[in-house]
Amino acid sequence: MPRPPAGKVGAGVARVDAALKLTGGAKYIDDYRLPGCLHGATLRTAIAHGRIRKVSFDPAFPWDQCCVARAADIPGANNVLFIEADQPLLTEDKVMHPMQPILVVGHPDRAQAYEALKHITVEYEEEEPVLTIAESLAGKKLLRGEDNVFKKFLIEKGSVEEGFAPADRVVEGEYRVPHQEQAYIENHGIAAWVEKDGTITAHGSLQCPYYVHKALVKIFARPPEQIRVINAVTGGAFGGKEDYPSLIAGHAALLALKSGRPVKLIYDRHEDMAATTKRHPAVVRHRTAVSRDGRLLAQDLVIIMDGGAFATCSGVVLSRGTLHATGPYECPNVRVRSSVVATNTPPNGAFRGFGVPQAIFAAELQMERIAAALGLDSVELRRRNAWKVGTVTSTGQVLKESVGALKCLELCVQKSGYTRKRKEYAAWNRSKGKPTWRGIGFALCHHGAGFTGSGEVMLASRAAVSLAKDGRIKVLAAATDLGQGAATVFTQIAAQALGLPAALVEVEVPDTALVPNSGPTVASRTTMVIGRLIERAAAGLKAELVKAAGRVPQDRAGLRKAARSLCDGGPARRFEVQYEKPEDITWDDQLYRGEAYGVFSYAAVAVDLEVDRLTYEVKLRKVTTAQDIGKAINPVLAKGQIMGGTAQALGWALLEYADFRGGWMRNSQLTNYLIPTFADTPPMDVLLVEEPYSRGPYGAKGLGEMPMDLSAPAVVAAVHDATGFWFDSIPVLPERICAEFIKAERPL
Amino acid sequence: MIAFTVNGRKRSFKGPPFKRLLDVLREDFGLTATKEGCGEGECGACTVLLDGKPVTACLVPVCQAQGRKVETAESLGRPGRLNPLQRSFQENAGVQCGFCTPGLLMSASRLKKTDPEAVRVGLAGHLCRCTGYMHIVESVSKAPSPLRERSTAALRGRRALARRKR
Numbered sequence: 001m002p003r004p005p006a007g008k009v010g011a012g013v014a015r016v017d018a019a020l021k022l023t024g025g026a027k028y029i030d031d032y033r034l035p036g037c038l039h040g041a042t043l044r045t046a047i048a049h050g051r052i053r054k055v056s057f058d059p060a061f062p063w064d065q066c067c068v069a070r071a072a073d074i075p076g077a078n079n080v081l082f083i084e085a086d087q088p089l090l091t092e093d094k095v096m097h098p099m100q101p102i103l104v105v106g107h108p109d110r111a112q113a114y115e116a117l118k119h120i121t122v123e124y125e126e127e128e129p130v131l132t133i134a135e136s137l138a139g140k141k142l143l144r145g146e147d148n149v150f151k152k153f154l155i156e157k158g159s160v161e162e163g164f165a166p167a168d169r170v171v172e173g174e175y176r177v178p179h180q181e182q183a184y185i186e187n188h189g190i191a192a193w194v195e196k197d198g199t200i201t202a203h204g205s206l207q208c209p210y211y212v213h214k215a216l217v218k219i220f221a222r223p224p225e226q227i228r229v230i231n232a233v234t235g236g237a238f239g240g241k242e243d244y245p246s247l248i249a250g251h252a253a254l255l256a257l258k259s260g261r262p263v264k265l266i267y268d269r270h271e272d273m274a275a276t277t278k279r280h281p282a283v284v285r286h287r288t289a290v291s292r293d294g295r296l297l298a299q300d301l302v303i304i305m306d307g308g309a310f311a312t313c314s315g316v317v318l319s320r321g322t323l324h325a326t327g328p329y330e331c332p333n334v335r336v337r338s339s340v341v342a343t344n345t346p347p348n349g350a351f352r353g354f355g356v357p358q359a360i361f362a363a364e365l366q367m368e369r370i371a372a373a374l375g376l377d378s379v380e381l382r383r384r385n386a387w388k389v390g391t392v393t394s395t396g397q398v399l400k401e402s403v404g405a406l407k408c409l410e411l412c413v414q415k416s417g418y419t420r421k422r423k424e425y426a427a428w429n430r431s432k433g434k435p436t437w438r439g440i441g442f443a444l445c446h447h448g449a450g451f452t453g454s455g456e457v458m459l460a461s462r463a464a465v466s467l468a469k470d471g472r473i474k475v476l477a478a479a480t481d482l483g484q485g486a487a488t489v490f491t492q493i494a495a496q497a498l499g500l501p502a503a504l505v506e507v508e509v510p511d512t513a514l515v516p517n518s519g520p521t522v523a524s525r526t527t528m529v530i531g532r533l534i535e536r537a538a539a540g541l542k543a544e545l546v547k548a549a550g551r552v553p554q555d556r557a558g559l560r561k562a563a564r565s566l567c568d569g570g571p572a573r574r575f576e577v578q579y580e581k582p583e584d585i586t587w588d589d590q591l592y593r594g595e596a597y598g599v600f601s602y603a604a605v606a607v608d609l610e611v612d613r614l615t616y617e618v619k620l621r622k623v624t625t626a627q628d629i630g631k632a633i634n635p636v637l638a639k640g641q642i643m644g645g646t647a648q649a650l651g652w653a654l655l656e657y658a659d660f661r662g663g664w665m666r667n668s669q670l671t672n673y674l675i676p677t678f679a680d681t682p683p684m685d686v687l688l689v690e691e692p693y694s695r696g697p698y699g700a701k702g703l704g705e706m707p708m709d710l711s712a713p714a715v716v717a718a719v720h721d722a723t724g725f726w727f728d729s730i731p732v733l734p735e736r737i738c739a740e741f742i743k744a745e746r747p748l
Numbered sequence: 749m750i751a752f753t754v755n756g757r758k759r760s761f762k763g764p765p766f767k768r769l770l771d772v773l774r775e776d777f778g779l780t781a782t783k784e785g786c787g788e789g790e791c792g793a794c795t796v797l798l799d800g801k802p803v804t805a806c807l808v809p810v811c812q813a814q815g816r817k818v819e820t821a822e823s824l825g826r827p828g829r830l831n832p833l834q835r836s837f838q839e840n841a842g843v844q845c846g847f848c849t850p851g852l853l854m855s856a857s858r859l860k861k862t863d864p865e866a867v868r869v870g871l872a873g874h875l876c877r878c879t880g881y882m883h884i885v886e887s888v889s890k891a892p893s894p895l896r897e898r899s900t901a902a903l904r905g906r907r908a909l910a911r912r913k914r
Contacts, residue, residue, distance in 0.1 A: 012841070014838045014839060014841075015838070015841070015843065015844075017846070018837070018838040018843050019827040019828075019830060019834075019838060020827055020846075021843050021846030021849055022821075022824075022825075022827075022830060022834040022837055022838060022843060022846075022849060022850075022853065023781070023821065023822070023824065023825065023826055023827050023830070023834065024779075024780065024781020024782075024820070024821040024822050024850050025781075025827060026846055027780070028783070028847065030774075030780075030784075031774075031780035033778070182877075183875075183877050184845070184847075184877055185783075185785045185791060185793055185845070185847040185848045185875060185876065185877055186783070186785070186845065186847040187784075187785070233846070234845065235783070235845045235846065235847030236844075236845040236847060236877050236878055238877070268784075268787055269785065269786040269787055269788075482845060483844035483845025483846065483847075483878045484844065484878075485844070636841045636883075637841060639841075639883075640841045640844060640878070640879055640880075640883050642880075643879060643880030643881075643882050643883070644844065644877070644878045644879050644880045645880075646880055647879075647880035647881065648877070669786070669788060669790070670785070670786040670788070670790040670791050670875065671786075671788055671790050675875060675877060676881075677872045677873075677874075677875060678867070678868045678869075678871045678872045678874065678881045678884075678885070679868055679869060679872040681880055681881045681882075683864075683882065684880060684882055
């Protein structure tokens, strides 16, 4: 038998942090005891748009027991630097949305801190708010610039006008998707304190330590080395902990600075849901020219997203949505016009998929609509147009390798029994006396891995592997383990590159004082981009070990011995590498032409469901999905990611609805913002397709976000297969299905 | 003073009787395995056993624990010595971010039936946003169930008794 590879790349090894998490030993931020700490509570605006006239404090309340931090206490800039610097840390006068922080109160007793908020009165001068995309585009009020637009893009390939001329059919559609709440089970939370040497430290539940670091440097006007950000064990993030932790860290640290005491600022569920970022609602319009035999001739697309009150990462979300707008289909003539607009609602931000779920929802339902117009099966339509090696995308990128779209499609069709079930369910739905209508729906998608265009070059991420003089090997990266398993995958990659058992490799806590800046933990880049850096850094260490010891020592004692010469008297030897731009990748940020992504991942899904004939409830029976992720470094964790992301997409399609009225979310509770439970989520069959990518570690591509991209349109297609009704928006709630039956005067 | 047993140890609490059991465990006793996810009994992250029955500790005022037995995830195996259910979660990837895990383990440890369908129904009071639930269902289904073992042993004992009588 061949010996298994040392680092076990490709093996479904258990998570490195499982035992701690299973015994309650893993410390999330609220699990830390901070002697003498204050608990922070945030006073927020109560109107959507206007100005603060006056803030008054009830003189009967014992304010001497509290510490109140306000905008005037901020030593540096009163804004949270992210891509732009338009969001104030604490608002002084202008109110742009109903959950804007005004001040923070600290008290040794958590309940008293919240009690204090009730003794503050804020008087406002209200203005009419802009609450929807339509109102924003109509310029009802100007919230931003001259047109309320944060960012717009245009992609042009060929000539749309010429493409429409020879069309046999022109198909039009408009699709809408709502907000979606990340709903990680651990709410936001940060602890902050000031060290004796003046260093401001923030420790907490966050995705991107260096993003928080960058924001705090400006807020506190300190040199970078006097700001330290540490990632605590984080209970899920899904994009929701990408930018908002910078605000919370700013608030907590400001209180800590003013009070001279450590501060814990932990949100409860209501505050977390009502105040922090969500997926961007979007309207997507498609106009497609097709030939009789089902070839796409021209796609003319418009995407408009609701950015909320401040810029956050909206421009980048829109960019990614724009670049994925066509779906994974080749078309000679494409035009995509997109924009993201301002409204008086809490800013929307990153959420797994990052603009792609919005784009794919529309693109896949448009494929259904085209197939129906042509009398073709939609899977066959996809098959005829899907990307393959040699395809030229909407930005002129030629796909050179690792294009598994058709492989995913065929495998998913075969394993899900799609064709057979279509027929079976048609018969089932025709027969009288059945308690349900059954349907199966299909979708295909792509997902560009890593930052868009020149993003990775600008990030210039760094990661390292170190050997300490005691023989310990550590991976040093700012990529955080949010539950997805980054730490486990990193040990596998480093150990494999070193030719060592994974047990000899540890992963350092992402702490800006200890690890280099490897960029944010986002964009399906952690395994593919950071993993590759770790592989290279480990190779550097390996070469030195071989030079020093003749081979890589296979135990701690041998490593300790080798470390003596390698460390050369120092505590550790660090092998650090930086991202290098592949020569043949070019990107024009002005024209949006070139290699949008180094590579794309691909996925197909078949959703099998039934609709109750009495209650119109949708019950998911089975989900089958095939996903081309290049190489599964850890197939068990990869499947866990795929199933988790799929469940979120199913929730978005069927259950999740953020009820925004007057600019704020009325159902900011898990009691009435429903996410899927054990009982709602069906058994899933996950098929891994491995079309290796030459620049990924061991061939790996990004996988974290893609599962969120494609199941929602498949659900809608399956509901159509079951009931005959199309839905152009989600969630497909039972009452909406019922309403369609009433409208169609189609009784049971 | 409210006196009760936590993980086999006698404990007493002198604060307000309506303080949430969740906060008493975490703040007063330093038992932080039990987590707060929603504060309204919806997510199940704070599930503990009260006299052997799963309850959401965010909805239980501490006075209700008077004279009773409370068990938290700290009562299960330690990192080097996981119990069979924990080991199954480790082996079958039943844990991702881990925040819902301690509460889930408490409910799962009391399930009488552990076929996948029964697990889906039995744990439906717990929310997990990471896994899509499949790996948790497998972790619980594949775990050697102490309850099942006990009943099989009892059955074997009864059969032996019957044979002897014959």
